[in-house]
Amino acid sequence: MFETERLILRAYRDSDLGDMLRLRNNPVTQRLMTHDYILPAGIKYIESVQKWATESLFAVIVTSKPGGDFMGLCHLQVPSRKNRDADLGVAFLPEYWGKGYGTEAISFVVEHGFRWLALHRVSLVVYEGNTRAIKVYKNLGFREEGRKRKANWVDGKWEDIIQMGLLEDEWPSSPGVTHRT
Template sequence: MSDFSVKPVLTGDRTVLRPFTEADAEVMAEIIEDPEVVHFTGAPSGELTLERLRSWYGTRSEQPDRLDLAVTDRATGELVGEVVLYEWDSHARSCTYRTLIGPRGRGRGLGTEATRLIVGYGFEQLGLHRIELEAYGYNARALRVYEKAGFVVEGVRREADLRDGEWVDWVIMGILDREWAALSSTAR
């Protein structure tokens, strides 16, 4: 089992996942503030100044207990979002996954490929046993992406969050190393 200190570059047909730099802060600010991103992920906690974002993205490569990678469009090099493995539990060989894709990256399969790339890296290179995530129940597009990558619904936290005056569910999904291995062997 490796830790998360190595920050790889992962290349797919449509995307390249790469370590973040401080220079990514401006584009990520636009993505994080996109109304659709806010709707499906929630508003940021605290004020997101450019200085704060530069500090955040400029230090992602120094974090040995998480893996934050920029999602870029392979054809253009444009930064379109992020994928993150975090809340690493070395004993259980598990972590949590999250992603967000901005407006210029949606509807082209970039999020699906980015999810598959980082999940594959987690199992095949880091030796993880389990990766889990939570998504709002009304985020149908994300739930489809996660299912395509092999995640299965494990449960629903009913009315777990109050959003815009309405109670909403959190869907809990997970994937195990053996499930990923079975999917990977049939995809070849």
């Protein structure tokens, strides 16, 4: 278990499954988590959560401090260990948006990845319509590296899928980041 100023980041427990389904089945959050159809998640999602918890390099459930309320999740997956490039994933329930919790969790996870997991880079994919997340990522030093144009059909229109990345030697100079020693 890890702690930041306002958060507890801990391992997944089977008792989190209901909260994970609540996060995934919320149409507002689901459209930001996948470019697949917006459908209620069922048994296949349950299997994917269990796989996510065991196969991610670093996966945490984000809870509030001191209450321990489920807020969301954050993880690093490494498709190819040779290149030390991890894919960042993050999702929070809407009631926690706009309060800096995502920034706090992502900052911790990215720093942990560079400092303790020997990552060289952290990559992510974000949808063009998720302007709040794009702003957070840019404030943490992520740079746009590519754009898959009109690749996601959402709310009756096409939007781009944006690829962003951050290198280990860029992290200490990222604006707005408070580093732990």
